[in-house]
Amino acid sequence: MRVRKSLPKKKATLEDVARAAGVGPMTVSRTINGHPYVATETAKRVLAAVRQLGYRPNHAARVLTGQLSKTIGLIVPDLADSFFSIVSHAVQEAAREAGYIAWLAASNGDPSIEEAQIEEMTHHPVDGILLVPANSQSKYLKAVVSGSTPLVTIDRPIDGVLTDSVEVENRAGARIAVEHLIGHGYKKIACVVMNSHLQPVKQRIAGYEECLRHANLSRRKVVLSDQNAQEVLSKLFASPDRPDALFTANNSSTICVIKTLRSLKIKVPRDVALIGFDDVDFYTLLNPPVTTIRQPAVELGRTSTRLLLQKIKSMPSTSSARTVLPVTLMIRESCGCKQEVTT
Template sequence: MEREPFRNPGRVTLRDVAQEAGVSIKTVSRVINGEREVNPETAARVSEVAAKLGYRPNELARSLKGRRTRTIGLMIADISNPFYAALARAVEEVARSRGYTMILCASSEDPEIEREYVEVLSGRRVDGLLFVPAPGDGSHLRREQEAGLPMVAIDRPAEGIRTDTVMVQNAAGTRKAVEHLISHGHRHIAFIGDDKRLHTTRKRLQGYLEATRATGLRECFRLGCSTTSAAEEAMLELLEAPDHPTAIFAGNNLISTGVLEAIARAGLRIPYDIAFAGFDDFPLASALRPRLTLVRQPVDELGRKAAELLFDRLEGEKSSSPSRIILPTRLIVRESCGCAPS
């Protein structure tokens, strides 16, 4: 009798592989576990079917009721970025207080690396996943989500799937900072931002445009500055123009570093020759001279809220509808914008 084609839309089990390969579950188990008592041709057929269906060894264990590893995964974008280091610390504190261990991964903003790490974390049978989504379509995460793995996106929403999300007021925070520069009389303000595929970049650019368009100011922005050196080069190009900006807004902490390097190389003084403001406050910002005016994200709260939301899902305390939490930002006014020292 001819078998019906495999149509299971959920997580693939040993039974699914056995049915498709036309063998017993015990035989599949032996092949998966590398036992030698299986005919080589049969083993090859089972391995081919398992690969075709996307079976992974942890799937039976996950199906056992109440089975947990008490581990969660956290995938950030860049392990060297102080923002993500602070975020990871906040998540880890919540996880430890709940008796869980956290496994940390970094995607480097690469969807393929993100996919590979999700498979690794799934193979380790994590109970839940917190992640800063890589840019682009995140539909490769849907299979894990549909199979029952709770997920919470941090800092930006995941494209292609519906999941819980915790982020901050990127547009409002930027708009307030640019409006503050405008209040100092600046009429040519430039914006330097990260990869335009990132939700945070687009929202911060939106805030900049809202502020400049509301007052009829000239728009001047550069995107795609994903590294400090790229931001430095973009800033130098702006400064080399005959009519260069009198104020600059940097889209994140790494961009701020590049912008400041460029201003120093050009021999300009902040805020006398050019005013500065940026997104992402950091500890040394108040130690530099002049002290830097920056938008502060509640990074600790961002990590805690996301972790708590994930544990609520694990404990069955949340509704089935995804939640979206947006935390407020705060403009920390210092001297780099032109304000007198406090």
């Protein structure tokens, strides 16, 4: 006697729920995601159909049980970057202290990877997302902001939309750095940048330019990549108008400049002074130790996590909070000073 295997029960779809409740799929989606503009009677029919058919996507299950997943998502461009690794660790610690788990992902600075990661997180049990955008101008980010999953950006706000963000004093920090160089008597100060399309870097360039305009000094922006650094800096220092000081606008440009200057046998600060934006521990171990603008990376992570958890626990709101944290000038020897000072 042959025993027939019973076929697995077909999993109910959102369209099945819509047909059973006599509404459109969009209304089902809005109901299970807690949209405020669904009529009470309609919501009751949708939720009854959800229960009857056993439809249980993650967000629906949370709505029906009234519980949160106690998980947040965090997407950063590069975990190998010490700045983002410190931020990520701070987020995980702050989340753990609040009883949450942080789901960590790296976009590799690729908006298409980031978009897929956001899509994955919004369809899995995350109560909110912390995001360092790969590109603040990506069009899909506007839809993410208007969606039902709370979002807070770190370091880089999204262009053209109001959303909660935690940033640092990028423009003011750049002015502090350049004013320090001017105080040493340097008059030919070049701004060296990589990834000049990023919002924080744009703000630092603006601060650099404001400071030199105020001092009636000429401005010179130098855009580098790992591929052209040797050629660009070689030409820069071979020119009759070579700089006597450099302001590097982020860690990647600082590291690239230090490596290239060494290969060109250009001594810091004897031949050119240097101040970078971003600080990492090994800068104190270099010869000379590097003067930098330090960002409060730990506080960025902790503050953004607290803000996201507040959004998760509060009612939906059209308002947004922009938090700006102060930076610190770490004076070492690459700028021409003789000892380490914090200002």
